[in-house]
Amino acid sequence: MQPRSSQDVCGTGAWPPVVRFAPSPNGYLHLGHAYSALRNYEFARRHGGRFLLRIEDIDIGRARPEFEAAIFDDLAWLGIEWDGPVRRQSDYFSDYAIALEKLAARGLIYPCVCTRAEIQIAVRGHSQWQRDPDGSPHYPGTCRGAVHAGLAYTMADRPVSQRIDMSYAISLLQGPLGWCEFGEGNESRFVSAEPSSWGDAVVGRKDVPGSYHIAVVIDDALQGVTDVIRGMDLFEATSLHRLLQELLDLPAPNYRHHKLIEDEAGRKLSKSIGSMSLRELRSQGVTPEQIRARLGLIETVSPAGLV
Ligand code: GLU
Numbered sequence: 614m615q616p617r618s619s620q621d622v623c624g625t626g627a628w629p630p631v632v633r634f635a636p637s638p639n640g641y642l643h644l645g646h647a648y649s650a651l652r653n654y655e656f657a658r659r660h661g662g663r664f665l666l667r668i669e670d671i672d673i674g675r676a677r678p679e680f681e682a683a684i685f686d687d688l689a690w691l692g693i694e695w696d697g698p699v700r701r702q703s704d705y706f707s708d709y710a711i712a713l714e715k716l717a718a719r720g721l722i723y724p725c726v727c728t729r730a731e732i733q734i735a736v737r738g739h740s741q742w743q744r745d746p747d748g749s750p751h752y753p754g755t756c757r758g759a760v761h762a763g764l765a766y767t768m769a770d771r772p773v774s775q776r777i778d779m780s781y782a783i784s785l786l787q788g789p790l791g792w793c794e795f796g797e798g799n800e801s802r803f804v805s806a807e808p809s810s811w812g813d814a815v816v817g818r819k820d821v822p823g824s825y826h827i828a829v830v831i832d833d834a835l836q837g838v839t840d841v842i843r844g845m846d847l848f849e850a851t852s853l854h855r856l857l858q859e860l861l862d863l864p865a866p867n868y869r870h871h872k873l874i875e876d877e878a879g880r881k882l883s884k885s886i887g888s889m890s891l892r893e894l895r896s897q898g899v900t901p902e903q904i905r906a907r908l909g910l911i912e913t914v915s916p917a918g919l920v
Pocket residue numbers: 635636637669829842843847
């Protein structure tokens with residue numbers, strides 16, 4: 614790992630940029646996705662770069678081919694064309710498994726059989742128990758202790774995930790860890806990463822050899838992504854991504870976290886609150902220009918009626 618300082622991390626940005634839009638095909642795209650896709654696309658086109666499309670179907674239980682087909686269709690409707698072939702994460706599990714093996718060989722991850730319910734029970738009664746940025750309690754270390762003590766921890770008939778040994782991983786860092794953040798503008802600032810806020814996070818799921826966190830850093834590196842343009846909801850996860858990049862000796866892209874699109878009640882749009890999908894808006898006669906206007910990307914068309 615190379616030592617880094619705030620001076621050598623932040624510059625003026627890479628040229629030509631390579632960006633990606635990386636939706637998960639577990640529902641239909643809504644306005645928040647449209648904003649992210651359009652920001653990526655317009656950034657690439659403005660700077661003579663490449664815009665890649667990645668299908669993040671690592672959650673195989675929730676991914677559906679019809680949602681993937683709808684992503685292609687919605688992007689085409691918005692006037693967005695991607696460069697090169699689509700990368701589908703489920704085609705690359707072996708890449709993620711190799712990364713996990715590298716971490717395992719250095720004692721940076723450990724197998725864990727605990728269920729969410731068991732973790733909840735373990736931390737119950739500890740009102741001050743630390744939680745990660747998504748609100749989940751930090752893993753109490755049950756399996757880490759067993760593995761490090763060399764106990765014959767019985768995992769035979771239980772699904773096993775892989776967790777990062779966060780304290781050990783942080784102890785290996787040789788300099789300040791952070792990233793270059795541009796937000797929605799052209800000025801960059803160095804943001805210090807705080808991976809410890811995630812505790813011993815899962816980096817290998819029980820059902821597949823990988824996780825969102827491992828897959829995203831491997832894919833960004835293998836696809837040569839220079840600028841990660843994504844919503845502020847993933848800002849905190851960037852701390853963990855930067856740690857994994859350092860541990861796996863992967864390059865650090867620039868990050869450009871953008872605002873989240875809210876509905877009229879000020880709620881972040883999401884499938885779970887039933888936000889209207891792009892295809893529903895389209896079926897009501899809304900045009901791509903009106904979508905752009907609602908998102909503040911052009912100002913000439915009335916966005917009336919769009920939420
Ligand atoms: N697949 C994630 C999502 O749909 C995006 C991940 C990323 O951009 O890093 O929210």
